[in-house]
Amino acid sequence: MKDVILDIERWRTSGCRIAVARVVATEGSSPRGAGAAMVVNDRGEVAGSVSGGCVEGAVVTAATEVLNGQREAGVISFGYSDDDAFSVGLTCGGTIHLFVEELAW
Amino acid sequence: MIYEALRDALAAQRPVVLATVIEGATIGAKLLIEPGAEVLGTLGNAELDRVVARDALGELAAGITSTRHYGRNGEAREGDLSIFIESFAPPPRMIIFGAVDFTAALGRVAKLLGYHVTVCDARPVFATTARFPMADVVANDWPDRFLTMIADPLTTRDAICVLTHDTKFDVPAITGALATDVGYLGAMGSRRTHASRLERLREVGVTEEQLARLRSPIGLDLGARTPEETAVSICAEIIGLRTGRDGSPLSTVAGPIHDQDGI
Numbered sequence: 532m533k534d535v536i537l538d539i540e541r542w543r544t545s546g547c548r549i550a551v552a553r554v555v556a557t558e559g560s561s562p563r564g565a566g567a568a569m570v571v572n573d574r575g576e577v578a579g580s581v582s583g584g585c586v587e588g589a590v591v592t593a594a595t596e597v598l599n600g601q602r603e604a605g606v607i608s609f610g611y612s613d614d615d616a617f618s619v620g621l622t623c624g625g626t627i628h629l630f631v632e633e634l635a636w
Numbered sequence: 637m638i639y640e641a642l643r644d645a646l647a648a649q650r651p652v653v654l655a656t657v658i659e660g661a662t663i664g665a666k667l668l669i670e671p672g673a674e675v676l677g678t679l680g681n682a683e684l685d686r687v688v689a690r691d692a693l694g695e696l697a698a699g700i701t702s703t704r705h706y707g708r709n710g711e712a713r714e715g716d717l718s719i720f721i722e723s724f725a726p727p728p729r730m731i732i733f734g735a736v737d738f739t740a741a742l743g744r745v746a747k748l749l750g751y752h753v754t755v756c757d758a759r760p761v762f763a764t765t766a767r768f769p770m771a772d773v774v775a776n777d778w779p780d781r782f783l784t785m786i787a788d789p790l791t792t793r794d795a796i797c798v799l800t801h802d803t804k805f806d807v808p809a810i811t812g813a814l815a816t817d818v819g820y821l822g823a824m825g826s827r828r829t830h831a832s833r834l835e836r837l838r839e840v841g842v843t844e845e846q847l848a849r850l851r852s853p854i855g856l857d858l859g860a861r862t863p864e865e866t867a868v869s870i871c872a873e874i875i876g877l878r879t880g881r882d883g884s885p886l887s888t889v890a891g892p893i894h895d896q897d898g899i
Binding site: 533539540557603625628632634636 | 643790892
């Protein structure tokens with residue numbers, strides 16, 4: 532989250548609601564390790580990254596759903612080895628698990 | 637309140653850990669742990685908070701971020717709760733001895749990798765902030781004395797690079813470095829310089845076991861020539877030492893490219 536703290540600060544100052552997605556675990560080959568974070572605000576602005584660009588779009592969708600109340604905070608997974616995985620995967624063949632929640636703490 | 641405390645600790649570069657329940661009854665609950673300060677927040681149970689705070693400080697010391705599993709009262713080996721323990725360790729340190737052209741290039745590459753960079757040389761004419769604007773600290777001191785004055789002991793995350801190639805400076809720099817727990821210690825010089833330096837080090841009582849910690853001549857075998865290329869070769873060696881990889885081209889080796897993070 533260190534990398535996106537300035538974006539969070541700017542968005543908080545302008546009154547935005549913010550969702551945070553953090554990589555909490557990885558399996559196999561994945562470009563960003565645990566702790567990599569993306570933030571999305573209620574105007575659709577995005578900062579940070581959690582992979583090499585493969586799953587960012589789906590993460591923005593999930594984060595926006597959390598802000599809209601269409602999705603509970605929780606772990607979402609991307610990759611090939613997980614039955615519950617989203618349809619998008621990592622081209623590198625690894626799996627990443629992210630925790631997505633609203634920044635309301 | 638937790639976010640503000642985290643933000644302030646990060647801004648001040650103070651080490652801090654954020655624990656978040658990511659699976660289980662109290663999903664989203666948080667605990668913020670800062671060494672020497674009172675913990676903030678709760679994961680839902682006082683005993684769980686105590687156990688997680690203890691584990692979090694251990695992870696912080698090692699610079700590890702991972703997900704761990706606990707019972708609702710903090711029991712180990714039970715899986716009621718998954719807790720993501722995110723360490724925010726201060727940046728690793730690189731201390732470069734010798735204010736030479738290679739130092740400026742190495743300082744720039746080290747900054748790119750997130751190091752807090754110190755340049756130290758006993759000659760005030762050479763060790764100036766004007767010559768090393770990328771350095772966080774420029775110190776005019778003898779290497780061994782400088783090392784004994786560092787307040788926070790060096791750890792395995794930190795690096796010392798001795799670029800003086802003058803035995804007058806590099807012998808005290810290396811013996812001073814060997815007295816610390818620094819993770820990477822490298823010294824620049826030709827094969828001939830290296831051989832005579834080893835002799836000098838043995839003369840002052842450095843053991844073979846201690847010499848095994850020294851990466852000399854410094855850097856990976858890339859055929860680097862310029863200060864910038866040499867800086868990349870040194871930093872590549874530092875990364876490989878940390879990850880336990882030998883720096884071979886990925887195209888010539890099999891196996892996973894990234895180590896996975898514990899789940």
